[in-house]
Each structure stands twice: as C-alpha cells, then as structure tokens.
Amino acid sequence: MGPADVTGVSPTPSRGVRRVELGAPDPEPIADFYAHLLGWVVIPEPDGVFSGWVGDRLALRVRPGEDGFRVVFAGGDPRELREGAAVDSGRVLHGPWAPEPRAGEPCWVEFMGAADDAFWTGELGWAARTPDEPFTVYDSESRAVAGRLVTDERQRWVCYFAVPDVAKACEAAAEMGGAVLTGPTEVPTGVVASIADPSGAVFAVLQDPAGWGGTWASA
Numbered sequence: 001m002g003p004a005d006v007t008g009v010s011p012t013p014s015r016g017v018r019r020v021e022l023g024a025p026d027p028e029p030i031a032d033f034y035a036h037l038l039g040w041v042v043i044p045e046p047d048g049v050f051s052g053w054v055g056d057r058l059a060l061r062v063r064p065g066e067d068g069f070r071v072v073f074a075g076g077d078p079r080e081l082r083e084g085a086a087v088d089s090g091r092v093l094h095g096p097w098a099p100e101p102r103a104g105e106p107c108w109v110e111f112m113g114a115a116d117d118a119f120w121t122g123e124l125g126w127a128a129r130t131p132d133e134p135f136t137v138y139d140s141e142s143r144a145v146a147g148r149l150v151t152d153e154r155q156r157w158v159c160y161f162a163v164p165d166v167a168k169a170c171e172a173a174a175e176m177g178g179a180v181l182t183g184p185t186e187v188p189t190g191v192v193a194s195i196a197d198p199s200g201a202v203f204a205v206l207q208d209p210a211g212w213g214g215t216w217a218s219a
Contacts, residue, residue, distance in 0.1 A: 015074060017074065017093060020059075021063060022201055024065065031051075035052055052104075059105050071085050071086075072086045075088070085157050106162075108147065108159075108214060109159055110147040120138060131219060135148070159203050162205075165207065166192065166193045170184065173197075189215055192207070
C-alpha cells in the first residue's frame with residue numbers, strides 16, 4: 001500500500017485515467033473491431049501498436065500481448081499495481097476533470113472482483129463510498145473517479161466506452177465476431193452492456209453518459 005494519512009487517503013489522489021491499453025495477440029484486426037464499433041480513427045505506430053482516436057483524444061492503444069486491458073491512472077511515481085492497473089506521471093486524459101466523454105471514448109472504469117478498498121484507496125488516494133449496493137464508488141477530491149463491483153468472476157479492471165445506443169452496439173459487436181456477455185441492463189451507472197472482443201478481452205459500453213461515470217457524475 002502506498003503512503004497514506006490516518007484516514008487511508010493519500011494527500012495527492014489520482015484524478016483519473018492517463019491511458020488505456022489492450023494487449024492482443026494480433027492487434028490490427030482487434031483495433032479495427034473497436035474502430036468500426038466505436039467510430040475511431042486508427043493510426044499504426046511502431047512495434048505493431050495501433051492507436052484509436054476520437055478527434056484529437058486517444059481512446060485506446062492496442063499493442064501485441066495477451067494480457068487484455070490495462071488501465072493506467074495518472075498519479076505520482078510510475079509503478080505497477082495489480083489486476084491490470086498501473087500508475088504513470090502526466091496529465092489525466094479521462095476522468096471527472098477531463099472533458100466530457102464523447103461517443104467512442106472511455107467514460108468510466110470499474111474494478112470487478114473481491115472488495116479490497118483499502119488497497120485501491122491507499123495506492124491512489126481515493127475515498128470509498130457505497131451509495132447503492134453492490135456498487136462502491138471511489139472518489140477523488142469528492143468527484144467520482146472509478147467504481148468497484150463485487151463479483152465471483154476473475155478480478156480485473158473493466159473500461160467502459162460511451163455509445164449512443166447500447167442495444168445497437170451489442171448487435172454490431174456480435175456481427176463482427178465479438179460476444180455479448182450481458183445485454184443492455186439498467187444499473188446505477190446507466191444503461192450498460194458487457195462485451196468480449198474477438199480476442200476475448202472484456203469491456204463495457206455505457207449509453208450516452210452525461211459525464212465521466214454516467215449517473216455517478218452528478219451523484
């Protein structure tokens with residue numbers, strides 16, 4: 001656990017996400033899958049990397065690998081955490097202090113797994129609250145920055161992408177070789193669905209979020 005004061009909250013909380021990465025055995029067709037689903041412009045980079053852009057904002061970097069999604073939070077000293085999370089220095093690209101998410105951009109991140117709030121609040125300087133069981137919201141300086149949902153599935157961070165219509169996104173994902181794991185569902189965050197891309201990496205879509213975190217933006 002990183003340095004913390006007596007309340008368990010670091011004096012320099014992470015205000016959001018620096019970048020999101022996806023390790024895939026064959027990055028190019030996976031980048032194309034997301035580009036068609038989410039309306040990105042894909043740019044090839046050195047070393048077999050493909051980046052997906054919405055206007056001038058980076059949505060996702062797809063690189064060779066087999067580790068699935070990796071959420072890198074903006075913070076202090078660069079370091080690896082666990083369950084597909086890390087910290088890097090630099091400005092926040094996605095979060096409650098960044099511009100409101102547009103269609104195709106990351107709009108929320110949520111930890112799926114056992115409750116271990118002390119680890120995440122200690123490492124990232126957040127405060128935990130549970131406004132609506134079984135959801136826990138992590139706040140950074142009183143703004144919702146990430147979430148946690150207790151589940152029996154493999155522990156991991158899940159990235160949500162903004163879409164105008166979750167049902168249509170599910171149909172399109174299935175037509176392109178993805179798998180809809182959970183169809184459109186109303187949850188406290190908004191209307192969501194869980195999808196596996198053709199490589200098996202799991203992500204979520206959130207319908208027309210008003211801000212970072214959907215309904216949590218104003219909660």
